[in-house]
Amino acid sequence: MRIESVHATPGVSGFYFDDQRAIKRGASQDGFAYEGDPVTEGFDAIRQAGEALLVEVELADGTVVRGDCAAVQYSGAGGRDPLFKAEEYAPVVEGPVADAVTGREAEEFLANAELLEELTVDGDRLHTAIRYGVSQALLAAAARARRTTMTDVVADELGTEPAAEPVPVFGQTGDDRYVNAEKMFVKGVPVLPHGLINAEEKIGSDGEALLEYVEWLVYRSRELGPEGYEPRLHVDVYGMIGELFGAPYDRDEVVDYFAALEDAAGDLPLQIEGPMDVGDREDQIDAMCDLRAGLADAGVDVDVVADEWCNTFEDVRAFVDAGAADVVQVKTPDLGSVHRSAQAVRYCEGTDTRAYLGGTCNETELSARACAHVALATDAAQVLAKPGMGFDEGFMIVENEMRRTVARRERDRSRAAEEVTAGD
Structure with missing residues (x-):
């Protein structure tokens, strides 16, 4: 089953972005917010609203599968990628990413995910949040095409034996x-x-x-x-x-x-x-x-x-x-x-x-x-x-x-x- 199109919509995440360096340097809380100025590049405040980029992949049978691009609370800390701003990255998903995966077979999850990992735009790898969210949609697409669970797709691709009970x-x-x-x-x-x-x-x-x-x-x-x-x-x-x-x-x-x-x-x-x-x-x-x-x-x-x-x-x-x-x-x-x-x-x-x-x-x-x-x-x-x-x-x-x-x-x-x- 072929991938027909890819779309991206800015959305919200389940928490907030926090400037970890500022907090560890002693920034005091003001209710739910923090007082003071951020010190990590990209932050406008020590605590600011989390963002997500909502990805939809349409398949040849008309099915739409989804994944969400998201980044960690403490973005930009400990060697991580910089703060993720959904509006800024939406054109990347609907442009170079969509161009790369449209027309590919949805069943081929591992090949599609590896392509995503290796893709560069202007010489730079895709932000980790983009690779994360788009790959979720690719995994869901493979499960749909194979008529199985996402668990089985991952297990089949990596040669694992899935857990028989929920993981702790x-x-x-x-x-x-x-x-x-x-x-x-x-x-x-x-x-x-x-x-x-x-x-x-x-x-x-x-x-x-x-x-x-x-x-x-x-x-x-x-x-x-x-x-x-x-x-x-x-x-x-x-x-x-x-x-x-x-x-x-x-x-x-x-x-x-x-x-x-x-x-x-x-x-x-x-x-x-x-x-x-x-x-x-x-x-x-x-x-x-x-x-x-x-x-x-x-x-x-x-x-x-x-x-x-x-x-x-x-x-x-x-x-x-x-x-x-x-x-x-x-x-x-x-x-x-x-x-x-x-x-x-x-x-x-x-x-x-x-x-x-x-x-x-x-x-x-x-x-x-x-x-x-x-x-x-x-x-x-x-x-x-x-x-x-x-x-x-x-x-x-x-x-x-x-x-x-x-x-x-x-x-x-x-x-x-x-x-x-x-x-x-």
Whole structure:
């Protein structure tokens, strides 16, 4: 089935763009906004409305399939592509991108996605958000043409065995880290709470605020969670531990603090995302390898999650090859085409590193559903509930998409088995 046309419409995303550098430099909040001037190129304010570019691909049978171009909340930080402005990039999708894919066979997802990855305009690669959103539409087109699920398209192209059950969902609280965590406990969310520990007042001048929060998580999970509930605690500290204990990182003090966090978590497994941010990829890898070695020597059983400076497929490969993390976040919009996220998850197979298929609160429901299929196809260790920071909506979107897909695949297998039996 041929691709007939491609269209793009500017839209809104599920959250906001935030200037991470300005926030980490101490910008104070004014209600929901931030006071002060932005410092990252492209930003007009420290917090501004998120944008998405809504892509529609029309197929030869008249079917229209969709994908949403979106970029991470902290665009322009940690080596990422610059701020994504939908109006500015719409002509690129309806021009060079449309020219490249129109007339191609929709069934050929991997070939079409690789073409998208390699496409250049005026000598530059396409913004990661464009590759991300258009590839979602190409994946949906292939599923339509093959009359199967997006999970099966990815699995067939990459040679994987999809998960038989929904992948564990990771819920993020946003700044409402207590009420939203309680919501997660009631619903029995397997991985939580993210916590958004991105400023000194959230971790404490000596780290005491985060220790108290972890203790509260354990206590409240036992009060509110279902019987036998033992969630995995995953806290993103945005490099604040490194800033708190050294400039930017003192291993011995950080190891001691991780030991205190392990005690606070009790019997629940704990993983800390982004313990430090030392400014570039190679130094970040060295620092995280050093921290993992220190934790192992001290017998501290807390996992380290790579996020900053781990953006592209090549970055993921570098962190995994170096053994720099127990878990790597595959931050889907940063990798471009969704098949690159799938390949990044696969790269972790057979290593000591688990793959967390992440992304951002600043996506859309459409991109979240596409990522749910990538998570199932690759059997990732965990997948982010997204978009938004209200938790419930993102959890519903991702969990339900996986449940309905698992159920459909089971029905298809049962039907195929019945046909074989009838034929005998």
